[in-house]
Structures are given as structure tokens and as C-alpha cells.
Amino acid sequence: MSQEIRVRFAPSPTGPLHIGGARSALFNYLLAKKNNGKMLLRIEDTDRERSSSESEENIKDSLKWLGINWDEGVDVGGEYGPYRQMERLDIYKKYIDKLLSEGKAYKCYCTEEELEKQREEQRARGETPRYAGCCRDLTPDQEEKFQAQGRRPVIRFRVPGGEIIRVDDAVRGKVNFESDGIGDFVIVKSDGIPTYNFAVVVDDHEMKITHVIRGEEHLTNTARQVLLYEALELSQPTFAHVSLILGKDRSKMSKRHGHTSVVQYRINGFLPEAIVNFLALLGWSPEGEEEIFTLDELIKQFSLDRVVKSPAVFDMEKLKWINGYYIRNSSIERIVELAIPFLQEAGYLDENVDEEKRQWVSMIVAAVRNRLSTVREIVDYMELFINDEIKPESEKALKELQGEQVSQVLETLLSKLQEAEDLEPENVKKILKSITKELKLGGRKVFMPIRIALTGQMSGPEMHDVIPVLGIEKVEKRISYVKENFLQ
Secondary structure (H helix, E strand, O other): OOOOOEEEEOOOOOOOOEHHHHHHHHHHHHHHHHOOOEEEEOEOOOOOOOOOHHHHHHHHHHHHHHOOOOOEEOOOEOOOOOOEHHHOHHHHHHHHHHHHHOOOEEEEOOOHHHHHHHHHHHHHOOOOOOOOOOOOOOOHHHHHHHHHOOOOOEEEEOOOOOOEEEEEEOOOEEEEEEHHHOOOOEEEOOOOOEOHHHHHHHHHHHOOOOEEEEEHHHHHHHHHHHHHHHHOOOOOOEEEEEOOEEOOOOOEOOHHHOOOEHHHHHHOOOOHHHHHHHHHOOOEOOOOOOOOOOHHHHHHHOOHHHEOOOOEEOOHHHHHHHHHHHHHOOOHHHHHHHHHHHHHHOOOOOOOOOHHHHHHHHHHHHHHHHHOOOHHHHHHHHHHHHOOOOOOOOHHHHHHOOOOOHHHHHHHHHHHHHHOOOOOHHHHHHHHHHHHHHHOOOHHHHHHHHHHHHHOOOOOOOHHHHHHHHHHHHHHHHHHHHHHHOOO
């Protein structure tokens, strides 16, 4: 592409970064990086009642955590700032004045009560509620009368009648809207603050945005924005509206399908690369069958023509599978650092973790990480390493301890562990194998009683990883307890 690609992510800071917003940010980022372009972060803070600095910080922190960094925008700067809409009011004024002077916009003095009455009458007639145009052609005297009453006007855009509004969307193809179904919409509120549809057009033009990638829910807004582009005689960016994210039951994504904000995934033990990988697959189709992608690989492969129209289904099990992959392929040290806060929260570690405790956690991570789908799940395994008294988890497990060979197996294990120079996993693995040869028993008759005697469970982490964590003293206590209570 000869023109420099310039995209933006422009959230409203009225809450934490939503998972859908994170996907839009990611797609914008991938398109920019794929084409050596620029990504901007613009804060759309005109909703003064709901906007907060806390939400803005959450959004920025979440993007950085995901590895989505911006080239221009808040905290970075750039030649097209400022990058918060409330700091751009002077910029909007010249565009508003242009529309007013050309008769493409007008002041509307209708009260909210009058507007609601209009809507009720329209609904009663079976019509779609829209502004009836009461103030379209006010005389100066009428305006003066309204002003004398203390009414503060909004500014409405004069929607041309009988037109087809055409949106050429990079994902959805050609989409048409009828202007008669829109009604004159507000572009400046009575407090002088521009509305979303107006401000976004001015900002995208002023910041030379070439591509607007956002959620499908914005498609109807695009019709209004196209009208404004045309009225202001501005060139339009390429629009790309990505599909909705649905739950597995095909309903709109909500908390019952999983966390809706990025920060919740972070604090529940998901890795950023797993979230990025998963989000990329929500509405984008890679060329092959591969489903694991690094951010750099996504940048190389991403293209808008492989973004699909159909809704994306948020599959929590798939996300956990992807997250488990990244946990298994991360360094032990990294997972230990992530696990420590969860273990402290659950009361398994004190606030100050010394080197001995850190080493203990490392051994536990090594033992269980192949079974983790989130780092938080490590808490679920801790009792396995702490208790001295282990009970079989079921009648079936208890039956495994009733075999005539069990006592000999456990005594041989204990003897070999006591004689061993160390209990490193590789050494323990050799000891376990040696028991089958020495006693001339099949693997199940050796390994299953050992597993149940030491963990109470018929499946779980590898025993050559568990035994080093337990240490010889706990192994002795557990075998002694099993012998006294469960062996015949």
C-alpha cells in the first residue's frame, strides 16, 4: 500500500477494557504493523458523567499488558494531538460553524419532554421514533423567544431526505441505509460538547486515519458519519466492522459466558499471549489449520480480507486450552512469579517469600504446570503437597490398595528413597522403574498403589515430580498412614 496506514483505537473511558474492545484494538494494531503503519490511542471522554481517569488507566495498562503499544496518542504524543476529545473542543468549533453557516446543521430548542411526546406519538402510529424536525426552519424571532425562555439548544445535523447512504465495508461488503429512516441527529449537546458521531469524524480526518476497524455494533453509526463526511467534504477512511462476539449459546457475550474485561483475565491467571492468540481467532481466519500464533506471527499473517462476517463464538474451553499451552511453554521462573500472589492470597505463602520457599514453589510448578489451564489453578493442587494424611478419593481407588503386592511395593519404594543420594525427578523416575523389575510386577501394580498412597488420587501429576516436592519425611508419614488405615 502506497499510502501510510494510520489506524486508531478510541475507547470511551467509562469502564475497564472490554474483551471486544481489546479485539478491535488488536486488529487495528495488526493491520498497522503488517503494513509499517501507525496506530493511535485516542481517548473519547465526552461522556463527562461516566468517564474517569481510573478507567483510562485500566485501558492503557490492559493494552500494554497485551503487548499492544501505540505510536501516537495519550502518553506518547504526536503531531495530531491533543488525543483526548475534551481537549479538542476548539478544533470541533470550526467544523460546527461550517455546517451551521451552510445550513447543514441547525439549533434545536426542543425539551426532553417534548421529544418524548413526539416519540410516544410516533410509536402509537407504528412508526420508528426519530426526530420530527420541529426546529428545522425556525425564524430568528422564534429562536429569540426560545432563548428568552432559557432554553439551551442542541445542534442537529440536517439529514437530506430520500437518499441512499452507501457504506463500502472491507468486511461486510456494500451496505446501504435509507436517510429517511435516520432523522436529524444531535451533533452538539446543549452543554456545547460534541456527540460521538460528530467528534469521531472530525478526529479521524484531522488525525489522517486511513482505516477504521471496530465492532459491528457501530455499523449503524457509520451511516450518520458518512453523511457528515459528505457534508464537510472530507474523504472517508476505509471502514471494517468486525463481527459480534457471542457466547456458546449464541447470545450476546455476557458475564455468564466468561469475564468481559481484560483485567479479570489477568487477575485470574491468564497469560497475555494466550489472550492475544485467542482474540485473533475471534473473527479472523488464518490460512492453515494452525491455531497457536505469537504476536509477530499474527502481524505477518493478518489481513482484513480474512476477517469473517459471521459472529465469533467465545469458547472458554478453547481459551483455557490455549492458555495451558502457553503455561507449559513458559519458563518455570515466570510461572513461579505469577503463581506466588495466588498462593499468598490463598494463605499457602507468607508475604515475604524467601529463597527456600521460592524453590519449593518452583518444584510444585514443575510438577503441576502440564495440568494447569490458568495459573490460579495451582491453588487447587496445594493440599496434595501439604497434608500428611491422605485418603483414597473413591471406592475404586481404595480397591487399588487391597492388592496383595501393595505392602511390598510401598516398603520397597520407601527403602529405595531412603537410600537414594537425592530425590531429583530423574533419579526418582529411575527408582520407580527399578521397583517393577525388582518385584517382577507390571507397571500398574506398582505405580497405581504408589500414586494412591501418596496422593489419594488415581490420576494427577507425574509421581517422579510429586515425590521430590513431598520429601522423604512426608512420604514416610503418608505411607505409614495408608498402612495403618487402608491396607488389609
